[in-house]
Amino acid sequence: MPVRPPALRLSIPFFALLICGSLCSLNVWADPEIAPPQRDAQDVTFFNDEVLPILQKRCLECHSHAAGKAKGGLMLDSRQGWVTGGDSGTAIVPGNLEDSPMIRAVRYVDVEMPPNGRLPPEEIAVLERWVSGGAVDPRKIDVAHTEGGIDLAKGREHWAFQPLRHEAVPDVKHADWPLDPLDRFLLARLEQQGLQPVEDADRYTWLRRVSLDLTGVPPSPEQIEDFVADQSPQAQERVVDRLLASRAYGERWARHWLDLVGYADEIGTSNNIFAEHAWRYRDYVIDAFNDDMPFDQFVREQLAGDMLPFDSAEQHASQVVATGFLILGDLTIVEADKAKLQIDVVDQQVDKFSRAFLAMTVACARCHDHKFDPIPQQDYYALAGIFNSTQSVHKASWGVWSWPTVVELPETVAQQADREAKAALHAERIENLKTEQRQSAARKTEIDAALKAENAVPADVESLEKERKQLDERLKQLPAEIRHAEFFAPRIPQAFAACDSPEPKDMQITIRGNAHALGKEVPRGFLQVVSIADPPVVSSQSSGRRELAEWIVRPDNPLTARVTVNRIWQRLFGEGIVRSVDYFGVRGEQPTHPELLDHLASRFRNDGWSQKRLIKSIVLSRAYRMSSRHDAVAFASDPGNRLLWRMNRRRVDAESLRDSLLATSGKLLDSQGGPSLPLEILENTGGLGKGEVNPPNFRLKKFRPEQQFVRSIYLPIIRDGRQAGPAELLNVFDFTQPAEFAGQRNVTSVPTQALFLMNAKLMRDRAGELADQVLSQHQDETERLGELWLRAFSRPIAPDEVSTATSFLHTARQDQNGQPPDQTDRRAWKELCHALLASNEFLMRL
Structure with missing residues (x-):
């Protein structure tokens, strides 16, 4: 077999994405409801004798129900399979070879299928003849997924949808090893395999480990000396309490959450439009972690904070800011088709919500039933209707531009008085600038007159011309300064936040995601596969966000607690108990210790959804104290350390690396938050004038001097991924791009990292x-x-x-x-x- 150039080798997933690419709108064959063509006995015989053997030999291993595989969502074991196609459309256009992705793939035009070698020419010719002749395919397959919907009863058998199990803490042989019940679950599995955990890490290693994990920076020499001097049994607990009480804890763990939100200080990726109020949500998350806000309340506020009761203006403002979770994202603000923009925003909200709280890819059911998980298309639109009844984006005053929803925040009497005092000073500054402008213009007129006088002497002329030049330069600067000062004058605080639409209503299915091709209406609701007794009923008078939040945190919803404790475990051990931390679906990883996962989920829920309590119990466990030393015997039995016989080593992430460099060199500055974008610097802004064609924008030419020394979480985050200035390190060390929702980052080792360090x-x-x-x-x-x-x-x-x-x-x-x-x-x-x-x-x- 001839060797293909490496540049042409494509993976099966890549092929699958392309083969089910863009044919949904080519012709009626994209609709599985259209009847198949008439066929005679000769066509059927040709298919059965010539075509079917090729499909069985070359294709069905990766694209059939029998094999349990659907690469790219494509099934080729029935006519229904290739007509429905993969994630975006049909794979064959009968009678049209050039527009049939399957034919182009076997010809090795766009992609190469099969990936392990080109088909013989005679087999390609058979497939071409079949498609040219109308692609007669008499096969039918009785699969609920394709013909009659999803079998929810069978879907509920998947481990992730099962109720939390309350297993007894297991007995172990080495009863002196565990320090926490969680240790017994781990040790029991190791002993079943004839393995033992490695020895404890030394005290210095443990202190550095827990400091990096909880605060993102190493301990100071003074903190090291204090810990070493404390030989009491409570020494580790005192360290953990100190770390959890520090502001650095929230600054560290808030960054994990922001990875799931798609947070950035930029609206969309077009024209560098600044998200002036985004920082309020970031600071909300930091405060929530530092205050140890119960996770169920954290969920409620982010989904429906504007609808919750409150006791003070501060609490009300905080809850409204929390709904920025739904607003902040990769918004296409230059989309002229507003109907398309609306459903794309809703799709992003469904995706973010389901990934962050449920570790499910519900957005895959936008155009059809989920290909793998028990999520029918109806469930997608039940959830989508809730977000479609929420105000998130509106048409702006600039041409085709759109804008995220901005709301004014309530103020206390003291906050209002402070703002008004600042506004008075700011107005005085603007008036001073305007006075300077008038006086400079008048003085320039005087100079012009003096220079024209016949009695002007050469010394006076030189002095006047110098002054005139300075006035010209200043008069050029003043309009921009005045415009900038007027634009950023103190005003009632605002936030990107959600609110209900005036007329909440159920959403219609969009055929293949097309906003202008509408199907039946779907009542608002929740995922059916998550079996909850008496789920909340969505009110016809509201969006349903509050009911959705209550459904998420219901005690009998097993996903929320499992997903959350698994993410916490992954951040402390490097791998989750379920290693696919962002996907608990059918094709995700099985939990390595299912009993431990449910034990921790139950503890988390029963302890008032306190993340600090759970983290404290984990980092004080024996499992967390293990060294990362290699053990040849254990490695031979469990090379992936799935049973956790040692602590996993891992590289610190980008923010922790930068912050550790600052802390180690004594330059790290404390910060209480506030705006990241230095928009107060005139050179950083543009488009502030009235009547501009485009929205106001930023350029980030200058940073505040102190920004090179603040923690990375307070630096501006640019949505297109090109972080600038003090944040440039993030570009090199696997920072999650703001267009993504990721609970676990990729870790790469590339030459540019070594070059950066050098x-x-x-x-x-x-x-x-x-x-x-x-x-x-x-x-x-x-x-x-x-x-x-x-x-x-x-x-x-x-x-x-x-x-x-x-x-x-x-x-x-x-x-x-x-x-x-x-x-x-x-x-x-x-x-x-x-x-x-x-x-x-x-x-x-x-």
């Missing part, structure tokens, strides 16, 4: 600052090395490392001949600090 100004600056810290605090070289190791690695330096580092410094000093001794010494230490900050030990969480 050459980036960020690395050089932090290394220099760390060197200055070490040099200023100690005179003795050995003491300096000890301090450096504590700061960089959170542990004492080993004797062999002392000799290696000393040798490194000696060589580095000799390489800088001709420099003053003090500069030579600093540069040597800076090089050593840079080497440590770029090392695996600094990058890894062990």
Whole structure:
């Protein structure tokens, strides 16, 4: 078989996406309800004798019910299968070879199928003759999924939809090992396999691990010394309580949630339109984690905060801001087809909601029943109707542009007084600018007259022309400054938030997702496969968001608690108990420890949905204390560490890396939040004038000086993924793009990461600052090395490392001949600090 060039090799999933690509609107054959063509005995014989054997041999292994596979959602074991096609349309256009993706695929035109080698020419010819002749296919298959809907009773047998099981905590042989009931579930499985967990990590490793996991930054030398000195049994618990009580905890764990929201400081990706109020939602999430808001309340507020009771203006404002969960996203604000925009926004909300709270891909049922999971198309539109009855976007005053819903927030009396005082000062500033503009224009007129006078002397002319030039430059600047000041004048606080439509109503099915091809109306409701007794009834007078929130957090909804504790486990152990953390569906991973998952879910729910309590119990467990040491015997039996015989090693994420660099060098600044985009800097904004064709926009030419030292969560997040300025590190180390909803990030190892660590100004600056810290605090070289190791690695330096580092410094000093001794010494230490900050030990969480 000839070898194909690597550039032409395509994976099966990629083929599947293309083969079911864009034919839904080509002709009537895209509609499975259209009757098949008339066929005679000769056509049927040709299909059975010539075509069917090729399909059975070459295709049905990956595209049939019998094989239990539908790559790209495409089934080829019946006429109904290829007419319905994959995720977007039919695979064969009878009578039309060029427009049939299946024929183009076997010809290796767009994609290459089968992927393991081209079909013989005679087999391709048979398929071409079949399609050219009308693609007669007498096959039918009696599958509920394609002919009569989804079997919900069978679907409920899937583990994720089963009620939480309350298994007894298992007995174990080594009863002295567990520190928490969760340890017994893990140890019991290990003992069943004849395995034992590795030894505990040393205290330094545990302290660095828990500090990075809970706050995103390593411990300071003082915190290390305090922990080492505390030899009481409560030492670890005191550390955990301190970390959970710190603002850094919320700043760290809020970032995990923002990955699921598609958060950014930009509206859409067109024309760099700033999301002026997005930061309020980010700060809401940080505060919610720090306040340990019960997770069920967290759900209610984000789905229906505007509909909940409140006791104060502050609480009301916070709950309204919370609904930014539904608004913030990759909005196509230049879509001229407003009906299409509306259903696309609803689709994004359905997708975000189902992934974040249920770890289900409900959005796959927009155009047809879900290909794998027990989610009929009707359920998609039952949920979609709730969001379609919610105001999320409206037509803007700029041409075809649209705008997310913005609401004014309630104020306390004190907040109103403070705003009015600031507004008065701001108005005075604007008036001063206008006065300066008038006076400058008048003075310029005077100068022009003086320069035209016949008695002007050469010295006066030179002075006047210089002043006139300065006035010209200032008069050019003042209109933009005035326009900027007027645009950003203090006003009643606003937020991107949801509210109910004036006339909530059920939604019609959109045929193949087409907003202008409407089908039957579907009553608003919830996923049928999640069996809940007496589910809430959606009121005809409201969207149903409040009822949806109550359905999500009902005690008999097993998904919410399972999904949440699995995500928490993944963030602490590197892998979830269900490794496909964002997908609990039929084709997702099975839980490695189902009894443990349900044990933790029940604890979480029974402890008042407290995330801090659950996290504390996990990080104080014996399982979390294990070292990450390799064990050959355990590895031979369980190479993937699915039974958790050791702690997983992993690289810190992008934000933690940047924040750790700042913390280690002593430059990390505290922040209380607020706007990330420096829109107060005139050069960063554009399009602020009235009558502009496009909305106001930003350019990010300048940053606030302090922004290079604040935590990464407070930096501007650009929706197109090109993070700028202080956030440039995020581009290199697998930051989740804001157009995605991801509970678990990809981790790559690419050359650009090493190049960044070696050459980036960020690395050089932090290394220099760390060197200055070490040099200023100690005179003795050995003491300096000890301090450096504590700061960089959170542990004492080993004797062999002392000799290696000393040798490194000696060589580095000799390489800088001709420099003053003090500069030579600093540069040597800076090089050593840079080497440590770029090392695996600094990058890894062990």
